[in-house]
Amino acid sequence: MLYSQVQEYYIPSDMTLDQTEIKRLIGKEAAQLVKTGMVVGLGSGTTATFFIESLVKQCQEEGLEIQVVSSSTKSLSLAQAGGIPTLDPQEVTKVDIVIDGADEVNPQGQMIKGGGGALTREKIIASMGKQMIVIVDESKVVDHLGAFGLPIEFLEVGVASTIAKLKALSYRGKIRTNNEGSYYRTDNKNLIFDIDHPKQFLDPKKDHQQIITIPGVLETGLFFDLPVKVLVGYADGTVKFREE
Numbered sequence: 001m002l003y004s005q006v007q008e009y010y011i012p013s014d015m016t017l018d019q020t021e022i023k024r025l026i027g028k029e030a031a032q033l034v035k036t037g038m039v040v041g042l043g044s045g046t047t048a049t050f051f052i053e054s055l056v057k058q059c060q061e062e063g064l065e066i067q068v069v070s071s072s073t074k075s076l077s078l079a080q081a082g083g084i085p086t087l088d089p090q091e092v093t094k095v096d097i098v099i100d101g102a103d104e105v106n107p108q109g110q111m112i113k114g115g116g117g118a119l120t121r122e123k124i125i126a127s128m129g130k131q132m133i134v135i136v137d138e139s140k141v142v143d144h145l146g147a148f149g150l151p152i153e154f155l156e157v158g159v160a161s162t163i164a165k166l167k168a169l170s171y172r173g174k175i176r177t178n179n180e181g182s183y184y185r186t187d188n189k190n191l192i193f194d195i196d197h198p199k200q201f202l203d204p205k206k207d208h209q210q211i212i213t214i215p216g217v218l219e220t221g222l223f224f225d226l227p228v229k230v231l232v233g234y235a236d237g238t239v240k241f242r243e244e
């Protein structure tokens with residue numbers, strides 16, 4: 001079985017790892033789950049980047065033979081630069097395993113994603129997965145979703161109306177901007193609205209349904225009903241699957 005192949009391993013000292021080091025370890029560990037012949041869905045974000053880098057190494061140094069489908073232009077570029085054969089998401093319907101990070105994951109395996117702005121493509125790739133491995137450091141394992149905020153992707157057309165409708169439903173927040181103040185654009189050339197109120201999503205499916213019905217909203221960062229296993233990295237260097 002796939003999951004039994006993941007070994008817990010330990011850093012041989014009392015040192016405490018910082019978040020970046022934990023992410024690197026999780027990425028490396030997650031890459032061990034990938035086997036020759038698999039079609040792999042690549043997530044996005046810093047943890048996913050560490051995973052892709054480890055995957056490239058395995059392909060180049062250990063003869064791993066796979067095909068990948070990517071959830072962002074950045075992940076696609078990393079895979080291509082590493083010489084991994086890539087598939088066009090427009091032509092794929094099923095992938096063997098999706099490996100992606102998350103901003104928060106609750107005990108039901110429901111998640112908030114989209115911190116990196118790739119939520120729509122990530123959700124499409126996640127929906128193709130026979131299984132999804134969520135790779136997170138321990139700070140992202142929460143009882144209730146929401147403290148991170150909730151990214152939604154929406155069309156610029158009708159922006160004022162879309163935001164007024166969100167506010168009428170008591171969802172408040174800000175349009176994501178770049179450092180110099182211009183609108184942040186997703187790979188799909190759309191905008192992101194980061195909801196920062198309410199602070200908790202106790203019924204994520206209900207919030208998703210309310211938000212997604214607003215014209216102009218393309219996707220929410222609430223992920224649920226996916227065949228998820230959560231691989232968690234800890235500051236002591238332990239990486240292990242969360243008990244479901």
Ligand code: 5RP
Nearest residue numbers: 045046047101114115116118
């Ligand atoms: C990008 C995502 C990422 O998976 C999420 O933001 C976690 O990112 P990181 O691994 O950088 O903390 O959903 O849209």
